[in-house]
Amino acid sequence: MKETPLSNCERRFLLRAIEEKKRLDGRQTYDYRNIKISFGTDYGCCIVELGKTRVLGQVSCELVSPKLNRATEGILFFNLELSQMAAPAFEPGRQSDLLVKLNRLLERCLRNSKCIDTESLCVVAGEKVWQIRVDLHLLNHDGNIIDAASIAAIVALSHFRRPDVSVQGDEVTLYTPEERDPVPLSIHHMPICVSFAFFQQGTYLLVDPNEREERVMDGLLVIAMNKHREICTIQSSGGIMLLKDQVLRCSKIAGVKVAEITELIQKALENDQKVRKEGGKFGFAESIANQRITAFKMEKAPIDTSDVEEKAEEIIAEAEPPSEVVSKPVLWTTGTAQIGEGIENFWGDLEDSGKEDEDEGGSDEAIILDSIKMDTGVEVPNIGSQDAPIVLSDSEEEEMIILEPDKNPKKIRTQTISAKQEKAPSKKPVKKRKKKRAAN
Amino acid sequence: MAMEMRLPVARKPLSESLGRESKKHLVVPGDTITTDTGFMRGHGTYMGEEKLIASVAGSVERVNKLICVKALKTRYNGEVGDIVVGRITEVQQKRWKVETNSRLDSVLLLSSMNLPGGELRRRSAEDELAMRGFLQEGDLISAEVQAVFSDGAVSLHTRSLKYGKLGQGVLVQVSPSLVKRQKTHFHDLPCGASVILGNNGFIWIYPTPEHKEEDAGGFTANLEPVSLADREVISRLRNCIVSLVTQRMMLYDTSILYCYEASLPHQIKDILKPEIMEEIVMETRQRLLEQEG
Numbered sequence: 001m002k003e004t005p006l007s008n009c010e011r012r013f014l015l016r017a018i019e020e021k022k023r024l025d026g027r028q029t030y031d032y033r034n035i036k037i038s039f040g041t042d043y044g045c046c047i048v049e050l051g052k053t054r055v056l057g058q059v060s061c062e063l064v065s066p067k068l069n070r071a072t073e074g075i076l077f078f079n080l081e082l083s084q085m086a087a088p089a090f091e092p093g094r095q096s097d098l099l100v101k102l103n104r105l106l107e108r109c110l111r112n113s114k115c116i117d118t119e120s121l122c123v124v125a126g127e128k129v130w131q132i133r134v135d136l137h138l139l140n141h142d143g144n145i146i147d148a149a150s151i152a153a154i155v156a157l158s159h160f161r162r163p164d165v166s167v168q169g170d171e172v173t174l175y176t177p178e179e180r181d182p183v184p185l186s187i188h189h190m191p192i193c194v195s196f197a198f199f200q201q202g203t204y205l206l207v208d209p210n211e212r213e214e215r216v217m218d219g220l221l222v223i224a225m226n227k228h229r230e231i232c233t234i235q236s237s238g239g240i241m242l243l244k245d246q247v248l249r250c251s252k253i254a255g256v257k258v259a260e261i262t263e264l265i266q267k268a269l270e271n272d273q274k275v276r277k278e279g280g281k282f283g284f285a286e287s288i289a290n291q292r293i294t295a296f297k298m299e300k301a302p303i304d305t306s307d308v309e310e311k312a313e314e315i316i317a318e319a320e321p322p323s324e325v326v327s328k329p330v331l332w333t334t335g336t337a338q339i340g341e342g343i344e345n346f347w348g349d350l351e352d353s354g355k356e357d358e359d360e361g362g363s364d365e366a367i368i369l370d371s372i373k374m375d376t377g378v379e380v381p382n383i384g385s386q387d388a389p390i391v392l393s394d395s396e397e398e399e400m401i402i403l404e405p406d407k408n409p410k411k412i413r414t415q416t417i418s419a420k421q422e423k424a425p426s427k428k429p430v431k432k433r434k435k436k437r438a439a440n
Numbered sequence: 441m442a443m444e445m446r447l448p449v450a451r452k453p454l455s456e457s458l459g460r461e462s463k464k465h466l467v468v469p470g471d472t473i474t475t476d477t478g479f480m481r482g483h484g485t486y487m488g489e490e491k492l493i494a495s496v497a498g499s500v501e502r503v504n505k506l507i508c509v510k511a512l513k514t515r516y517n518g519e520v521g522d523i524v525v526g527r528i529t530e531v532q533q534k535r536w537k538v539e540t541n542s543r544l545d546s547v548l549l550l551s552s553m554n555l556p557g558g559e560l561r562r563r564s565a566e567d568e569l570a571m572r573g574f575l576q577e578g579d580l581i582s583a584e585v586q587a588v589f590s591d592g593a594v595s596l597h598t599r600s601l602k603y604g605k606l607g608q609g610v611l612v613q614v615s616p617s618l619v620k621r622q623k624t625h626f627h628d629l630p631c632g633a634s635v636i637l638g639n640n641g642f643i644w645i646y647p648t649p650e651h652k653e654e655d656a657g658g659f660t661a662n663l664e665p666v667s668l669a670d671r672e673v674i675s676r677l678r679n680c681i682v683s684l685v686t687q688r689m690m691l692y693d694t695s696i697l698y699c700y701e702a703s704l705p706h707q708i709k710d711i712l713k714p715e716i717m718e719e720i721v722m723e724t725r726q727r728l729l730e731q732e733g
Contacts, residue, residue, distance in 0.1 A: 005529050005539055007611070008578040 003089035006215050014216045018204050024212065025051075030253055032208045035261065037155055037268040038287035043182065044160030047284065048152040051210060052142035055149050057156035058135045061163075063174070066122070066129040074121020075131040078107050080138070080149055087141040102146055105235060106136075109150055109191050109224040113232035116157060117186040123165050124172060130162060132185070143210035146222055150193040155265055158187055159272070191232040192261050194254040196221040202240050207253065221247070223254040227262040449714075467494040467509060474507065482508025498617075516542040516616040516640035518594030522585045523625040525606070525638035526596070528575050534568060536575055538583070540640045541616065544593040548575075552586060552597035554604060580606040582636055582644065602626060606636075607662045609646030610678050614685045616641040620692040627693040631700050632673045637691060643681060645674050676700060676708050683717040689725070699724045 014024070021029060033051030040046065044059035066073065080103050082090045110116070121130040134156060136149050161182030164175045197209035197217040206213060209220075219238025225231050231251060236242060275282045330338045467473060473485060473492045481487060484496040485507060494500070498511040516524070518540075526538035526546060537545040550563050550571060575581065582603050583596035598604050616639060625637045628648055636644040647670040649662065666674075680699040681691065689695055702723040703711050710716050 002529075002539070002545065005527055005578065007527070011578070 003087070006212075010212075011216050014212055015199060018199050018206065018213070023206065025210065027208075029205070030207045030257075032257060032261075033210070035151065035264055037151075037265065038284060039159060039268075039272045039282065041283035044156050046152060046155045046159055047139075047287075048148050048155060050144060050148040050151070050208070052140055053144060053148045054139040055145070055152040056137045056139055057149075057152035058137075059156045059160040060133050060135070061160075062131045062133070063123065063128050064131045065127060066125075071126040072122045072129075073118040074129045076111055076116060076118065077131060077133045078103070078110060078136075078153065079134070080106055080136040082138045082141070082145075085140070086138040090138075090141070101237070102149065105146055105193070105222060105224075105233065106149060106153065108233045108235075109193055110134075110153055113189075113191045113224070113226075115154070115187055115189050115191050115226070115232075117188060120186045124167065128172065132157075132160075132162075141211060143212075143214045144195050144208050146193050147195050147208065150191070150224065151261065151265070154187075154190045154192065155268070157185060158190070158265070158269055160185055189226040189228060189230070190262055190265065191224045191226045192258045193222050193224045193233075194257050196223070196250050196253075198238070198240050198242070202242055202246065205246070205250070207257065221250055223251055225251070225254050225258045227259050229255045452718075465500040466498070467500055468497045469495055473500055473509070478505065479507045480505050482506050484509030484511060510617065512617055513615050514617060516540055517592070518542060518546070518585050518588045519639075520585055520587060522639035523582065523636070524585060524594075524596065524640045525580060525582050525611070525636055525642035525644050526640070528577050528579045528581065531572055531575070531577060534563075536571070538581065538596060540594065540596075540638075541613070541642065542592070542594060542640065544591065546594040546596050548581070548583060548596045548598070552595070552599060554598050554601070575605060580611065580644070582606060582638070606644055607646065608666055609644055610674055612643040612645070612678055612681050612685075614641045614643060614681070614691065618685060618688070618691050619643075620690045622692055629677070629693065629697055629700070631677070631697070632670060633677055635677065635693070635696065637693075643691070645677050645681075647674065672708065676703060676711070679703070679708060679711040680720070683711055683721055684724070686717060687721040689721060694731070695724060695728060698727045702727075 017024065023029075025033075027033070034049075036049040038047050038049075042058075045057070047054060047056050064075065067075065080099070082099055082102075084090050084092070116132070121132065123129060134153050136152055136156075138145055138149070161184055163177060164180040164183050166173050166175070195208060197206045197213055198204070198219045198221065199206070199217055201218060206217075209217060214220075217238070219236065219240030219242075221236045221242065222234070223231060224233040234247075234251075272282060328339075332338065465473075471494045473494055475491050477490060479492060479502075481492055484494060484498060485492050486495050487493070492507060494509045496509055496511040496514065498509045498514075501508055501510050518524075524540045524546070526540040528536050528548075529539045529545060530537040534550045536548040536550075538548050540546045550567065553574065555561070555567070556574075581598065583598045584600070584603060585594050586597040587595045589595065619637050619639055619641060621639070622637075625639070626634070627637070628634045632648065634646055634648045636646075638644065647666050677696065677700060680696060680703050683703075684691060684695060684699055699720055702720045703716075706716055706720070711720065
């Protein structure tokens with residue numbers, strides 16, 4: 001399926017927001033999304049989530065004969081696949097360009113940097129070596145595949161354990177995991193890719209672009225670095241012209257980011273190691289929260305509410321005082337009339353006294369304030385226009401008892417004026433009543 | 441800043457509120473429609489083991505001896521004479537590729553496009569080079585289906601003054617099965633806006649032009665600022681259409697108009713709340729039933 005094209009409005013909106021240093025998810029220019037690393041029950045299996053982008057990495061090994069010109073080195077094989085569930089645009093035959101580019105970048109990052117010691121993978125020189133195969137599957141595409149894939153690859157490789165082998169003269173013994181504990185691979189350093197997206201011909205840059213930002217970007221710069229600040233690979237695509245100091249600045253930023261990510265990876269690996277040693281439960285099932293509605297948690301989105309208070313005070317200061325309500329005498333029956341409403345009912349006051357102030361704090365007050373603005377608009381003209389016996393009090397629960405000399409006291413239930421009010425929940429009438437009195 | 445919070449509530453099934461007498465025969469892919477071999481099979485069905493089996497999820501329609509399944513949610517399948525609203529995705533040598541929510545991109549040939557000024561002449565090489573001046577990637581157009589290729593791709597034309605590039609307005613994307621087939625799809629609603637109901641599910645709402653420009657031929661986009669009153673009407677219409685779609689009602693000028701009138705007592709942003717949506721659509725449905733019966 002072809003992906004739906006981005007509308008012009010959306011494109012312009014994103015570019016304008018980037019010019020004003022705003023990102024759609026509230027991040028800063030140099031912020032990464034949340035990285036979550038979870039391991040499976042087998043050694044060498046992990047899922048890395050960079051925001052919503054998810055990559056599954058799996059490492060496996062096999063004994064094979066080595067390449068002819070590299071008789072004493074093991075073989076590394078990397079494969080990244082864009083699964084069809086990652087995005088509607090990914091089809092079995094379609095995604096060749098992007099796929100080739102990502103695979104090449106991954107290979108350069110991991111193979112050419114010599115992060116894995118291939119000499120240690122040799123069992124019998126010239127005859128048997130270990131072939132380590134890293135399979136990465138993209139499960140969901142929300143931008144910045146290469147970063148997530150490189151993290152997944154290096155985490156899976158660090159997590160992997162290969163079966164132990166011992167060589168005695170001509171005899172080679174391959175131990176099963178039950179006989180001898182499997183042995184980790186020897187990894188020199190952890191190269192991690194950091195992506196920088198450029199907009200407006202290199203004027204603005206963003207770290208870790210998400211899918212929308214990737215669609216409107218002009219060019220991409222990927223720097224693969226390890227925590228010792230050694231650049232393993234650097235690639236610029238998209239045809240933008242970058243200045244020397246821009247590239248230097250990006251490499252400095254990459255250094256900082258890689259240090260953070262490496263720390264996170266180490267912590268995750270240590271945690272998993274600890275859980276396995278203590279015999280606790282590990283695996284993917286443990287890392288997925290219970291699918292109950294009370295357990296579903298959205299990540300906190302940072303919202304800037306610092307100007308809400310000032311705005312609220314402004315609104316309150318500028319709002320005109322409600323117009324004078326001239327109380328017309330209300331004729332209940334012959335001989336009984338009422339002018340005005342009397343003072344406020346303080347009966348229910350003890351629990352709610354703390355919430356009388358009108359400052360905007362919680363959302364409760366906000367809803368009430370909003371509905372007050374609507375209702376005051378309705379009530380005042382209603383009261384002014386009618387001549388027949390009119391209803392002033394608008395609570396459902398108040399009963400007016402009028403004593404007739406001869407007949408039984410009639411209980412008149414007053415009705416609510418609710419032209420605009422929706423079905424107000426019955427829990428709230430107490431508060432609402434008070435607020436309307438205050439506004440009146 | 442007024443905030444509103446909602447708790448999750450169980451969704452009410454629509455059939456309760458509908459109370460329709462004749463139940464539609466709904467099928468899913470793989471369901472047997474009938475074992476009677478006397479019927480001819482139409483779209484959405486196939487013959488398997490002497491049974492007629494549905495291949496899409498939808499309702500079964502029968503016309504005499506022809507049985508077909510009309511899918512509920514589908515990509516747009518072009519038919520000659522349909523009006524579509526589409527977005528240009530590519531500019532190629534002598535044609536544009538237009539995205540119309542169908543399986544393949546639709547094609548708009550340079551020779552099927554109106555030249556500015558309405559002149560009729562053979563398209564030259566200069567016209568080909570100036571193609572990008574007429575329509576660029578990302579532009580929205582309204583067009584009519586001229587022909588359907590054998591693989592299902594649709595060929596469009598804008599050979600009338602009412603088709604062409606669309607200017608300022610709001611696009612709503614809905615499922616093509618919800619747009620009712622009518623004689624005309626260009627409506628000037630009395631509430632102050634105009635709407636184009638594309639058969640492919642793209643609905644374009646725009647402010648009614650003051651005077652019909654006869655000579656423009658649909659190229660010059662009107663970029664004057666739209667007044668606030670017009671904008672409010674358009675936003676309200678858009679929200680009404682979204683609420684009709686959520687309640688799975690067919691979209692045509694009368695239903696949109698009734699829904700607009702039913703929504704007037706509410707604020708524009710309140711229309712999107714589930715309770716108000718139900719209320720408005722219920723009223724619309726009643727009015728439509730009254731009008732028919």
